[in-house]
Amino acid sequence: MIRTPLRPLARILQARAAGENPDAIERENIRLRHEEMRDRSRDQAEGRLLMLGLFFFCAFSAVGARMGLIAVAQPSEPQLASNTGPTIPTDRADIVDRDGRILATNLATYSLYAQPQDMIDPIHVAKALVKIFPDLDQARLVKDFTGDRTFVWIKRTLSPEEMQEVHDIGDPGLLFGPREMRLYPNGHLAAHILGGATFGREGVDSAEIVGVAGIEKQYDGWLRDPANAGRPLRLTIDLRAQAAMREVLDAGMHLMNAKGAAAVLMEAKTGRIVAMTSLPDFDPNNRPVYNPKVKPGDSPLFNRAVQGLYELGSVFKIFDVGEALNLGLVTPKTMIDTKPFRIGGFLIHDFHNYGSKLSVADVIRESSNIGAARIAMMFGGDKQKPFLQSLGLLDPAPVELTAAAGVQPIYPKKWTDVSTTTIAYGHGISVSPLMLATGYASLVNGGMRVYPTLIETAHPRIGPRVVSEKTSAELRSLLRYVVTSGTAEYGRVKGYDVGGKTGTADKPDPQGGYYHDKVISTFASIFPASDPKYVLVTMLDEPTDTSGPVPRRTAGYTAVPVGGEIIRRVAPLLGLRPTIEPADQNAITLARN
Amino acid sequence: MTEMVYGTVRVKAGDPVLPRWWRTVDKWTVACVLLLFGLGLLLGLAASVPLATRNGFPPFHYVERQAVFGLVGMVAMFFCSLLTPDQVRRFGVLGFLFAFVALAFLPVFGSDFGKGAVRWYSLGFASVQPSEFVKPAYVILCAWLMAASQEINGPPGKTASFAVTVVVVGFLAMEPDFGQSALVIFAWGVMYFVAGAPTLILVGVAGLVSGGGVIAYDYSTHFAKRIDSFMSADLNPRTQVGYAINAIQEGGFWGVGVGQGQVKWQLPDAHTDFIIAVAAEEYGTLMVLFVLSLYTTIVVRSLTRLMRERDPFTRIAGTGLACIFGVQALVNVSVAVRLMPAKGMTLPFISYGGSSIIAAGITMGMLLALTRTRPQGDLGQVFKRGR
16 A cells, blocks of 8 residues: 655654654644645636636627627528439520521429328329320339338429329329420421430439430530520521431432432531431420330431441542542543552443443543542552542541541451552442541542531531542532533422432342342532532442333432432522523513514 | 514525526516517417327417426526536436436437427426437536536546537437537537637547538437438429428518418427517518527627636536527528528427426526526736736
8 A cells, every 4th residue: 555645854853852743743734735735626626617607608699699690690591401412504505597597495394203101192193194194104103102102203303294193183293393395396307316315313402404415415415504694505507408308318319219218408618517307306395215126227216327337339439530630640521540440459441332432521421430440550549548548538537426426437458459449439438428528629629628527617627628629620510520421410400500419329238249129329419510519428338210111210310310309498598599590582572562 | 572582584695596697687688588488379379280280289278388397497597597517516416317317218218209309208298308418417417527626635627517518419319319419519529619628639529520410410310301302402392491491581581470480380390499480571681680680699698708607617518508409490590591501409488388497497598597697716817807
């Protein structure tokens, strides 16, 4: 045991010596020390109690001030905090055509959800809902409403009539949430360009609209960006031209018994796409779901104009001749040997025998494969490949659609002499109709490369030069020559001076070789040919014209009349004045006095 | 003659009880408490009507009950305030034993009244909430232990008081009642602080409390829900706090008028935890500010009077009682103005509740007893300040 020291030791020892009780002395000492300690601790506690008092005063003042602030604040309509935390931005910019006509906009509707714990008669509600919405499953609704769930989505969007009917059920467990939906007022029109949208994150008060394809997907961030302050996204599309093109193309596709069709109308000098259609199409308001049973190339979601890669055939001959003219190897009058020949064990021949020699102009007019191959052999593959590349025919088209980015043209890895000769007349290379339109526009507009675009900008990208002005002019007259007295005579449109080139290509058989009764027929046209404003590529997939005694598939009887009709309808809409041909003097009868 | 035969009449030592009480008690605090009690009845007239309607009683049923309980509480307060500090200590420690046993047997005999926490004993005509009585008794016990530890050769009272705190908090958390647990921990901290705690240890305790909060958040859904609803940036107007804030806005400075309030019909706890919202709506923010000033006066006056106190037990116990009283009021009002997460803490003397008002009466009575003016030993110490 530790002994407690005796304090104060001196006095205690004295007391012991005197025979007194030392305890009293020690108690006295302890009392004195307590007194001293109490004074000290009181001094310390005084400060600390002051701190506590201040703390309470400040805290009560703060609470009072807060109360006062709340009391003077303007009462605001309480907003139900959404389940998903921060509010979902729902403002999505409109998409308009070049003149500001609405292509896509938002519509305020309501969604329908249920809170089963507030429901009075779940079975009746389920029955009544199925009566209004036949696509709902009654058993499932009853299960949802009577189970443990406290929240059930029923419908994403409601029409006002449906909303009223649901309202008339009168059950407090059925609730409506405001909901913006994306609306495409023109239905099928420009479906592939716009793409479509769906709901992303969903809350009770709002839902996010997310673009799933086309411009909606490509410009999703821009359309949602609040910094754009509601400015619409302006496209180069002309709604009227688009409507006319779709109507004519749809009629033509059915008339020609084709399974698909595509058309691209492009401004020749800028690459702006004025109208672009792919058929069959879909309604972006009700975008079909991906169906794995349908071949991707036949799905209505497939954009033939942008995603479709086809061997387009003779329309390629203009690139071949254009290069030869540009290099100064030939003139339109140069005579070309058109006797069939073999190259690398491959026989080059024509549909008809055009005689032993044709001029360059006639090679284009008659569409001679042999002539085109002979011309290509003059400059060879080393020059052909970079030339086609400069026209944008060997790279994905830089158009602003998500679908376009991965579409790489198909051409042989090893560019042999055989490749050179077949590519000269459009075989062995697969490009999209949009790429073809780009190539034509670049050749005929005076020789400046253009880039296809859907977004209206003040200064579209142009250049560099691909062929000389002179070559461009020669090509224009060659194309005009084809329409006036060649394979595209059905493409003549009075007053619009159409030029163009046809292409009829047998479709490759996936088993190997080519089909003999399935073709891709294409009409690449320019108008007016003297100073082209527009390039139109019209393509029909597997057309057969059965109006004559024998089925005809060549472009001159299928794609060309359709393309001509499109021009006839579209050109006046675009403000092109028909050239007035001088009136026949004899038509005027002078009245005699 | 009589004197010569029987000797002189014995003069009683000291003054008569009541005059001395009146002379030494803190009259300001007494006045504030009586005002609070009166205001409590007045607000009860507004706030408890919906509850009575719901339960099928006459409209002012709960006001009558509250008046009865309140009178019991006032009497308890008066008698407690007559005690000397030594008597306070004795009764307090004995009371703690009873209250603690009652608390400990809650899980066995208690009732939760469908509120998710076992906090009450149901007596049929009334219910008792032991935790309300544990708090003041606990403060007295801890103050005694801490004061004893300051004696030379005294027991290790601070450690003992900490152990008591841990046990009490454990039982409170089991109910679960995290609000009262926090209150007990706070009381201990304040007493330890005034008893001369080293700053280093105070910092350590603060860390422990926040750590415990984190653990409670992780393991108790009841606790986590309340914290989450507080932390979320958006105020959900369909929560109690949402209604309370709306009521305060509706009331403005002058209130919508007696009996005109709506919030009492929407809040299940309008007569207890959110009575201040009812007051703000019907009588306006000025009324609330007046109530707050009453609480502030009680707390600040008590603490100032304790500053002069030389006896460690009196000082520590008084501080603890004043602080739990003040903090309870502070937390209750802070919840209504959304400065704190919802805690389920009553407003002393104003909220409806028999246990609450009687326990508040006892607390206040003991505080009044401890803050009575009494001679402070060596007069030289008092004059030393003026030097």
